[in-house]
Amino acid sequence: MTTAHQPSLLDMASGAAPALGDLRAAVRHPLTRGAWVDHLPGWVSGSDAVLDTLLGDIGWRAERVRMYERQVDVPRLLRWYGQDEPLPHALLTDAREQLTRHYAPELGEPFTTAGMCLYRDGRDSVAWHGDTKGRSAASDTMVAIVSFGSPRILMLRPRGGGESLRFPLGHGDLIVMGGSCQRTWEHAVPKTARPVGPRVSVQFRPHDVA
Numbered sequence: 001m002t003t004a005h006q007p008s009l010l011d012m013a014s015g016a017a018p019a020l021g022d023l024r025a026a027v028r029h030p031l032t033r034g035a036w037v038d039h040l041p042g043w044v045s046g047s048d049a050v051l052d053t054l055l056g057d058i059g060w061r062a063e064r065v066r067m068y069e070r071q072v073d074v075p076r077l078l079r080w081y082g083q084d085e086p087l088p089h090a091l092l093t094d095a096r097e098q099l100t101r102h103y104a105p106e107l108g109e110p111f112t113t114a115g116m117c118l119y120r121d122g123r124d125s126v127a128w129h130g131d132t133k134g135r136s137a138a139s140d141t142m143v144a145i146v147s148f149g150s151p152r153i154l155m156l157r158p159r160g161g162g163e164s165l166r167f168p169l170g171h172g173d174l175i176v177m178g179g180s181c182q183r184t185w186e187h188a189v190p191k192t193a194r195p196v197g198p199r200v201s202v203q204f205r206p207h208d209v210a
């Protein structure tokens, strides 16, 4: 029997080299007020090696914020890559390039920065917010998120109230928030009581969007 027609078996073997799928397979979910979400589960295959790298010593740091007159740790670790800093795994550089190529006609500029978040377990989370620092406060843009490790839920809800949507993000899954999504909707990764391992979220954004 030849293996030529069975690439999926190779993908499933542990230790398979990381590879990217076809972005044209992403499914677009139009939201209200000019927002949309593209979802492509399993965009990255063979993600274990990428996760290993990301869980290593890449300079994760805790951020502290002032809350009710006290300094408290943000419940996740952060690492920010500006556009000139090499990313810690070649697959991520390829991913940024492919996203730029695929979305260029709509986005009109490249994805440049990579913000990374490490959710160590189910107690780590991010509260409801939009990425509205910089140009995204006033203009349509895109934020592309590739997820590695334990599955977590990304929730979305319209600002000012309305039903929320749930997108499960597993190992190698892609979600792209586009259009007015950062201004007119909010997103969150809620805590979970389920026993979950670490998850790393890699967010690609254009210059001056955060």
Ligand SMILES: O=C(O)CCC(=O)C(=O)O
Binding pocket: 115, 117, 126, 131, 145, 154, 187, 189, 201, 202, 203
């Ligand atoms: O964990 C995620 O995928 C979402 C992270 C996020 O919304 C942010 O850092 O702005």
Ligand SMILES: [Fe+2]
Binding pocket: 129, 130, 131, 187
């Ligand atoms: Fe965000």
